[in-house]
Amino acid sequence: SRTAAIIGSGIAGIAAAIRLSVKGFQVDVFEANAYPGGKLSGFTQDGFRFDAGPSLFTLPQLVDELFQLAGRDPKPYFDYIRLDETCRYFWDDGTRLTAWADRQAFAREVETVLGESASHLVAHLEDSATKYRITEKLFLHRSLHKLSTWCNRDALFGYLNLPKLEVFKTMNRANEQRFQHPKLVQLFNRYATYNGSDPYQTPATLNIIPHLEYNIGAFFPKDGMIGITNSLVQLAKDLGVRFHFNTRVTELRTTGNRVVGVVTQTNGQDASPAPLPYDLVISNMDIVSTFRRLLPNARQPERILRQPKSSSGLIFYWGISQTFPELGLHNIFFSQDYRAEFDAMFRQQTLSDDPTVYLNITSKHKPDDAPANGENWFLLINAPNNSGQDWDNLIARTRRNVIRKLSQQLGVDIAPLIVCESVLDPRSIESRTSSAQGALYGNSSNNRFAAFLRHANFSHQFQNLYFVGGSVHPGGGIPLCLLSAKIATDLIADA
Numbered sequence: 001s002r003t004a005a006i007i008g009s010g011i012a013g014i015a016a017a018i019r020l021s022v023k024g025f026q027v028d029v030f031e032a033n034a035y036p037g038g039k040l041s042g043f044t045q046d047g048f049r050f051d052a053g054p055s056l057f058t059l060p061q062l063v064d065e066l067f068q069l070a071g072r073d074p075k076p077y078f079d080y081i082r083l084d085e086t087c088r089y090f091w092d093d094g095t096r097l098t099a100w101a102d103r104q105a106f107a108r109e110v111e112t113v114l115g116e117s118a119s120h121l122v123a124h125l126e127d128s129a130t131k132y133r134i135t136e137k138l139f140l141h142r143s144l145h146k147l148s149t150w151c152n153r154d155a156l157f158g159y160l161n162l163p164k165l166e167v168f169k170t171m172n173r174a175n176e177q178r179f180q181h182p183k184l185v186q187l188f189n190r191y192a193t194y195n196g197s198d199p200y201q202t203p204a205t206l207n208i209i210p211h212l213e214y215n216i217g218a219f220f221p222k223d224g225m226i227g228i229t230n231s232l233v234q235l236a237k238d239l240g241v242r243f244h245f246n247t248r249v250t251e252l253r254t255t256g257n258r259v260v261g262v263v264t265q266t267n268g269q270d271a272s273p274a275p276l277p278y279d280l281v282i283s284n285m286d287i288v289s290t291f292r293r294l295l296p297n298a299r300q301p302e303r304i305l306r307q308p309k310s311s312s313g314l315i316f317y318w319g320i321s322q323t324f325p326e327l328g329l330h331n332i333f334f335s336q337d338y339r340a341e342f343d344a345m346f347r348q349q350t351l352s353d354d355p356t357v358y359l360n361i362t363s364k365h366k367p368d369d370a371p372a373n374g375e376n377w378f379l380l381i382n383a384p385n386n387s388g389q390d391w392d393n394l395i396a397r398t399r400r401n402v403i404r405k406l407s408q409q410l411g412v413d414i415a416p417l418i419v420c421e422s423v424l425d426p427r428s429i430e431s432r433t434s435s436a437q438g439a440l441y442g443n444s445s446n447n448r449f450a451a452f453l454r455h456a457n458f459s460h461q462f463q464n465l466y467f468v469g470g471s472v473h474p475g476g477g478i479p480l481c482l483l484s485a486k487i488a489t490d491l492i493a494d495a
């Protein structure tokens with residue numbers, strides 16, 4: 001049968017391996033780390049289990065689809081629940097608001113706590129659904145770089161409804177026009193961060209994002225986020241995919257318009273005397289690193305590679321020796337000046353001294369993730385991508401600011417409750433996953449052309465080279481990465 005090499009076992013690489021295997025390919029996955037999943041991985045420390053990267057799970061059907069494609073029932077491999085409560089919000093002035101999955105309950109909460117008319121919320125969520133319908137088939141399920149995408153009924157529907165996408169307005173502007181209460185504007189502006197963008201720059205089109213969480217739902221995998229990676233790796237192995245860990249691809253050899261060899265190193269040593277030949281290659285490595293490091297002599301798609309990158313993150317993993325009933329699975333502690341926070345991040349490339357803090361606690365749903373009477377805290381602070389800042393200093397400062405903010409909100413000094421700690425920052429995200437500048441979501445979406453400035457899922461120069469993952473079309477985040485694998489492999493004929 002025909003053979004395929006996949007560079008990287010991020011979520012998109014694993015999904016692509018499954019899809020190619022179902023098509024009849026013999027697939028080898030090369031992974032530089034000792035473990036699969038890239039950003040979607042996990043670890044344990046002193047009895048606390050942590051998901052390392054993503055914590056919010058939307059569109060679970062895209063994971064189920066991979067099992068179904070392989071003719072398997074997903075349940076024995078992978079199970080999840082739908083959350084009743086999507087997030088708890090906290091403000092410094094003492095305001096607290098719970099976003100319920102049930103629309104009526106959420107609307108009532110917004111009316112009671114903020115005095116905002118329920119009709120505004122309903123209109124916003126309906127608008128989000130409309131935007132999703134217009135863009136879904138056009139942007140999310142197809143290659144933007146094939147003529148057929150632009151010449152069919154879905155495209156026509158898109159053209160006719162283009163004004164509803166509000167590409168000429170910023171997200172913040174649209175939300176200010178929609179809501180009276182600044183706290184609700186802030187709450188919905190937050191969704192820009194789901195793909196690492198700035199609500200004061202990104203087009204209102206990205207108001208499609210809340211549709212996933214509020215209209216389709218937020219979910220929790222029963223084994224934690226790592227369950228997504230582990231179950232899909234198991235499925236891939238069951239289908240005959242071979243994983244090669246600690247094995248880095250260092251070069252792609254090309255002749256004319258084909259990739260003819262994959263050069264690898266295992267544990268820093270040359271793994272094979274000659275480049276390995278494959279019928280096709282899919283790179284799940286960041287597109288910038290793929291060109292700069294693996295194909296330095298090929299023509300570089302400079303315009304795409306040089307696009308501004310999305311934000312990154314500073315993550316504290318804290319084992320906490322107390323439980324907090326007022327906290328849920330997802331919690332947000334908002335900053336007082338949201339605009340200043342984004343200005344600091346995107347214009348000054350630094351961290352604000354009053355950052356918004358996202359706190360995820362999986363032990364709320366999975367008690368064995370922490371020792372009895374303890375909680376596993378994952379704190380994410382949106383951070384600028386890496387341009388050589390003094391991170392050690394920024395981390396120490398931010399740690400103090402976060403402890404101050406949370407201690408004040410929870411009415412107890414949390415510093416002595418931290419019994420173990422790990423930190424992930426833009427530098428380590430970059431070195432662990434090869435993401436350019438440690439960006440979490442590839443290019444930023446801070447201008448209205450961003451969707452067209454992500455690389456296609458196939459190479460224009462090499463016939464047998466494809467790209468998947470958060471740095472290429474359709475974008476970052478688990479659902480879009482899974483779709484990138486679908487789009488890329490749909491372009492490939494069965495083996």
Ligand code: FAD
Pocket residue numbers: 007008009010011012013030031032033036037038039040052053054055056057058247248249250284285286313315380429432433434435440441468469470471476477478479481
């Ligand atoms: P990556 O995860 O980037 O992995 C790429 C893999 O390729 C790595 O394992 C790397 O070692 C390997 N590799 C690279 N180069 C080579 C090479 N030359 N040879 C061999 N192997 C190589 N998304 C959500 O949907 N919800 C969230 O809540 C969310 N929160 C996030 C929070 C954090 C802290 C982070 C870091 C990300 C978050 N994201 C979230 C984004 C999401 O994690 C990513 O978009 C997604 O996981 C990226 O997957 P990927 O397929 O692009 O590969």
